[in-house]
Amino acid sequence: LNNKSLLHFSVFALVLVPSHSFLPSKTVPFHTTTNIFQKTSCTESILQAKKLGLLTFDLDDTLYPIAPVVDEANSAFARAMNKYGYFDILPSDIVEMGKQVRRENPEFAVTMTHTEVRRMAIRRKMEDFVYQNNLREVARDWGTDVSSLTSTIVVNARRWAETSVSESVVQAVLDAWEMERHHASERHLYPELIDVFQQIKEDHPDVIIGAVTDGKANPLLMTFTLAQFFDFCQSWEDDQSGRSKFFKDLDSVEGNADLNWIYDAAYDRYLDLREAREANQMITHADDDDEIVWIHVGDDLAYDVSGSASCGAKTIYCELDEQRYGQTARQRFDNLSSESQPSWSTNTLKELQNRKRMNTKARNSVTKTLRYLSLLPDALNDILDEEEEAEIMMSAQRSVGVDA
Structure with a gap:
């Protein structure tokens, strides 16, 4: 023994x-x-030892800092706009226009995805560019100031601008933004992570690794870094009905919302992949489900910890060293004023208030807190050992009860 x-x-x-x-x-x-x-x-x-069957990760501010990634993606947006003739566009314009879109459509904004907000922001910025150009050209032709143009001309200029923007150009600019986001994520990947993932794969060769994200980031598209380690990516945007219900509930008076739908979907992906692997290896029920442990790793108490724990996962909360890792997402809740929010954030005050309440409740669902990512392999093994020891004690106590 x-x-x-x-x-x-x-x-x-x-x-x-x-x-x-x-x-x-x-x-x-x-x-x-x-x-x-x-x-x-x-x-x-x-x-029998507990086995790590499923390991899922949040992405932004868990595997790389979101602030520089978004900044560089926004710069790509400005370059793409310039390429298609929309000049003098600032990288920050896509964020500011996104905030404006959400303010103007509060009911619709509740359920809008990040991609939808971004797409509308790009289109609106293009329409504004065309609209302002039209007004200037008419004013120049008539030898007058823009402020002197009649309301009829102004209204018609706006309508023409709305119809002149090509959806294919909007999509091209959005594609440029998303592509640069993935490239920037690879450039800013926390430096120890490749070694960490290699160690995890060595310790747990059969583990299935997935990503759960509320945006469009996908580690399978990060071909130079993360793609080799991940088996699937589950995005909130893959299930619009579930996502819409969550944000409607979050925006309600009670502010109560659960994320079972997305984590249940992630676990279903795991079961499908495990079944396919066992079929390919011609083995049946290789692992006892009672011995399998699911662990989720993320930086958000409400979305990562509470959501995954409610579906049976053990959780690792990435409250990382600020100087070393530069996290900004979790700091949004330290001070809810708009002036204190990171430049990339488009969250409304009500959404932040409700999520802060969810964060407080989620503290009790944290299994481990991580300050340095290099310690992640040890944290995973510690959780497995603790789960195993807890089951041994419970089984021993049940045996005593039977004898009694």
């Missing part, structure tokens, strides 16, 4: 031997000792 097996057997022995057996004036009766060894065969299944 290895050391862990001896430890587990000792736990059973200590629980199963009657307390009077340890008194100096007593000896352990032969029938009691026999009973201990008879129990061993009945508890073989719980002596």
